[in-house]
Amino acid sequence: MGTTESTEELIQDFADWCLRNNLQINAGKTKELVVDFRRRSHSPPAQVSIQGMDIDTVKSYKYLGVHLNDSLDWSDNTNALVKKGNSRLFLLRRLRSFGVQGPLLRTFYDSVVASAIFYGIVCWASSITDRDRRRMDRLVRRASSVLGCPLDSVEVVGNGRMMAKLSSLLTNTSHPLQDSLTALGSSFSERLLHPRCVKERKLLED
Incomplete structure (x- = not known):
């Protein structure tokens, strides 16, 4: 982390760049997430201000649907996915109670339930804790019992999508990576x- 002065200068430079390029910063929705792994306790950083408005410091922030926290682990993201997954599983069970079965029920799982459970899995699949992985796998097993067929675990889905992403990057000559x-x-x-x-x-x- 740089000094307070360099941080303030960097933020001001960014604000000036946005102004020059006709981009408007919504300071009211801007949050500060401080990541500090130093063992010794230090005084909190100075209040960040953009366009005369003080920016709130948060412990967790949702960016493009993925929850990031100041510990750089995936606990907050897992909590959000488990909560959303449970609500989608309720809908899956309701559909089955109405007599919906077979391919139609599986289509609902793939498009509504799995899309929520595995959202952003390429980012977090390889680095979540074993405890969080077990929580996610329990959701998959519940869905499997409703569908009456086996479903891939979080690890299998994560590895498959990671390989698909790597393959697409390797064949896309215009991609920066x-x-x-x-x-x-x-x-x-x-x-x-x-x-x-x-x-x-x-x-x-x-």
């Missing part, structure tokens, strides 16, 4: 090398 991913390709197989390997460190140094 395409060159970086191509450079991680192994010389002996089609696998991607881990970013911590020697080859990637050499690329970064160059």
Whole structure:
């Protein structure tokens, strides 16, 4: 983290850039999320102000439907997904009670329930805690019992969608990450090398 002065200057530069480019900042909806992993306690940062309005500091913030918090874990996001998933499962059960079965019920699960449970899964699937993963898997198992058929776990869905995303990036030559991913390709197989390997460190140094 930089000094208070540099932070204020950076915010002011951003506000000035928006003004020059005819972009309006909604300061009333802007929030400050402070991430600080220093072990020693420090005084809180100075109040951020944009366009003369003080910005509220929050512990968690919802961005594009994904909940981020100042601990950089996915607990708040999992809580939101579990809550939304339970409400969608209620609708699934109601449909079954009305006699809806088979492909129609599965279509409702895929489009309404699974879309809520697995929202943003490419971001969080590999880094949520085991406890949160078990909570999500319980939702999937409940849905499986309603449908009467097995469903993929959170890990399986996450791995599948991650591979699909990587494949789309590798074949999209206009994507800004395409060159970086191509450079991680192994010389002996089609696998991607881990970013911590020697080859990637050499690329970064160059």
